[in-house]
Amino acid sequence: MTKILIVGGVAGGASAAARARRLSESAQIIMFERGNFVSFANCGLPYHIGGDIKDRSKLLLQTPDSFLARFNVDVRVMNEVTGIDRQNKTVTVKNLLDGSEYNENYDFLLLSPGAAPVIPPIPGIDNPLTHSLRNIPDMDRIIDTIRMNKPEHATVIGGGFIGLEMMEAFHQLGIKTTLIEMANQVMTPVDREMAGFVHAEIREKGIDLRLGVALEAVEFMPNVSVASQDAGEPVAHQHLEGELKLSLNNGEQLTTDLLIMAVGVRPETTLAAEAGLKVGELGGIWTNAQMQTSDPSIFAVGDAVETQNFVTGQPSLVPLAGPANRQGRMAADNMLGRSETYQGTQGTAICKVFDLAVASTGTNEKQLQREGIGYEKVFVHAASHAGYYPGAEIVSFKMLFDPQSGKIFGAQAVGRDGIDKRIDVMAVAQRAGMTVEQLQHLELTYAPPYGSAKDVINQAAFVASNIIKGDATPIHFDEIDHLTDDQILLDVRNPGELENIGYLEGAVNIPVDQLRQRINELPKDKEIVVYCAVGLRGNVAYRQLVNNGFKARNLIGGYRTYQFANA
């Protein structure tokens, strides 16, 4: 009889427990959770705060009782594993309800402790109106604070997934919101110019978005005391009416009624490190591809571990639910004698930001630059489905690839419709090892309500292949502000578009459909930098120019990419 102990009862741990039982009726399985809840819908918390998910109980996917009934798993909530004796293969467990301690032996131990919110050591940060959001009690505290204090203004620090989702939740509740992000963009999985679309959306909804600014100090200015022992908080954290004065590193000050710290998470490795298990250079538990730690009897999964980046092969920390679930399943397989290997993490991710979705897979440009990997990029802005059918929205799409081999490095997309689909397609293509040339041949679903005969992805593949074959000489948005005297800008849109949307200073305007007649207005001794709205007409003009002996380049992604790059 194999005895398996599992530390942590959410995504990875719960998946492992269920899979282990399906594989073996005789295994003894005990799952320890220091909190009060197992298998809760972590990712749903902000949506319950914002009111999209009305019923709190929907977030509680399993209970200790349901786990016992279905999977015969002994679930021990409020039981914290405090130590591992690897020699004797036992753990020390502290019952948090009565403070007692006991030991439990194991054949295999699975660590799925997750990650904890990072709270930077900012003066005054420890106050009753500042919260982070990771679990059900965190959520309950935030809801209690909102219910009791009726805040008029909230501030969110951090523009990642949780930060953006909390910003939207507050906005839905009618609370004026400030979002502060230290970097020059939100959603760091995408590159700066793609985040520009998100910034525009956030500002349009009336959010006070401040980029490139950090919180330096917090001052709690209490008003009336409103005790909230119901929420199970320590006295220091009881809800108090009052406000916070925030000092930012640009000298600005800000008064707010509620502060959410969402600057990131850090792997929970204390238990693993104290047991002498190898911890990786990024601070996550090291595992091999079988999800086995440096001790072969101990496995680890989820937000606490480092996995291999699918593109670079480098270690990475990717605290996402999908990988955690699959790793848990795999660890159970391997503990019970199978041999399954985890095949790297692409970091495929998506976030809803008001009416937009922003998503990515693989590596972004910042990472490629950091790793010193040569790359090329294309931008396409195309309709989510046939433009003549109602409801089509622009998909703004970026693809990064190796200009030599055509290998896909990554993809990013932003828009109001069909974003998840395009990034899913790219995630599959990348995992399968397809090249950008092969993407030309993709045969995707098409009917007017769902797609286009030439999908966004096909189009991006055409552009990328044109570049690889030398049929297109690209110029990118970030080069436009550094043109030389040997280059001239040619805007091939219609005059009305220049007027309504804007244009690049100094551009000559010849609409593409007049170019053949007016081509002699252009100089042959300069490089002509062509652009249009999104790059399509620009390419038609570019081809005409080079086929007529001109030197030319086409602005990939057109004016739209340039325009939002700094939004």
Add this chain to the structure above:
Amino acid sequence: MTKILIVGGVAGGASAAARARRLSESAQIIMFERGNFVSFANCGLPYHIGGDIKDRSKLLLQTPDSFLARFNVDVRVMNEVTGIDRQNKTVTVKNLLDGSEYNENYDFLLLSPGAAPVIPPIPGIDNPLTHSLRNIPDMDRIIDTIRMNKPEHATVIGGGFIGLEMMEAFHQLGIKTTLIEMANQVMTPVDREMAGFVHAEIREKGIDLRLGVALEAVEFMPNVSVASQDAGEPVAHQHLEGELKLSLNNGEQLTTDLLIMAVGVRPETTLAAEAGLKVGELGGIWTNAQMQTSDPSIFAVGDAVETQNFVTGQPSLVPLAGPANRQGRMAADNMLGRSETYQGTQGTAICKVFDLAVASTGTNEKQLQREGIGYEKVFVHAASHAGYYPGAEIVSFKMLFDPQSGKIFGAQAVGRDGIDKRIDVMAVAQRAGMTVEQLQHLELTYAPPYGSAKDVINQAAFVASNIIKGDATPIHFDEIDHLTDDQILLDVRNPGELENIGYLEGAVNIPVDQLRQRINELPKDKEIVVYCAVGLRGNVAYRQLVNNGFKARNLIGGYRTYQFANA
């Protein structure tokens, strides 16, 4: 200077013309179209009739003038190419406006004539109230008939894409509709049991759906004559008030005000065949992978050609817009000295049927049986996104694969949300040559509004891999009605579900969460056929049974698959 003639100015022809010009400024390009319109939105026609696309001009994507201005292509509408002299590399063209004829020589000729609606030789079918729908004049005639005759009842013959879309259009216009299909299902790209979901939706909307019935005769019973020469119809086809009496092959009769024939299309091969070009066994123009016909100076693309089925390698006729567009682009490349190869057709397709989408890629079960290819299948019914987030809908998903190699044969999906996405993912995975085991590792976008940590596709891959590894012994919906005395049915749902949804006659009911306690109620000498709602709890119970030494099988896709299989 290369001179390229193109026959047909819609998807394939128009794509080829544009691409050819981008590649060569000097090529002479003439595009002949016997109709009045080039590059129109074929796929949008039913949606304009139904009113979703209000503005008719949105369907006209390009005009001869716009083609000339942008691409310097000489577009000749109402000019029909009537003959090819391959020896002298010339075509004969008839100007349909004045009846004159002329010749035009070519270096390369591209045939993109499309396909024409099949009108079976049914007595009385040639009458003024019977229409097919392929182009703008067809659409205009149908709209005119509706406007003038104000039909109260319409009948559609054929349950393919056009038939289903016209059914929906009539329904939107408040016209009672009968849909008649000779086969026992609509949407033949999917298998019968998946079409069941569509049948249920169609009937729920009040459509009179008749399956397995054919139209045998039509009798036109004129009422008042309402001339409609404006619509450019020959006198015989002028709109007349009156009704049609339809006789069906089951002896039933039906009176209707308007009849749409949508039983399929046939490649337009007359020109090619008369020129002695090779025509394939399915009746489409034969081409090699370069889209070259048996005459190296003549290329052919689109609905008129046979392509290789991606899975079986057999010739196939796939009249879809995506392949036509890509083939046109490729043919232009090859005419101008490149070497691009078309890489087979998966037949990826999708259709909106009221609130449902139904989609597929690759081969279906019927085709695999016909080809004698061994396969296994799985069914999964899972939420389109996290169940706890509002708006989640069930994705009903079928995957066909090789149980030896894990190769993906095809996939089908039906539901109200996320159908296009799942079939796109499968289309990419199949094209990339992934196995069903590899699909387990797919890392798809997940946030509660968009997906699940374990996506439908991951789940289907888990089930398929369990079968391949022998961790699951499947039984399928179509075997349930043929159980032997050595098998017993075990329903592991909760009693309320049996009551509300229905159950299989003769099943023993032990809810999965009670199975461990009550397992001794089951016999060890019989095979236990386990089922639940969708197969998930069934698998938990199945594993418990086999791990306890019982013989068992799990109904893949559960009661839901069985229930809709005959709908």
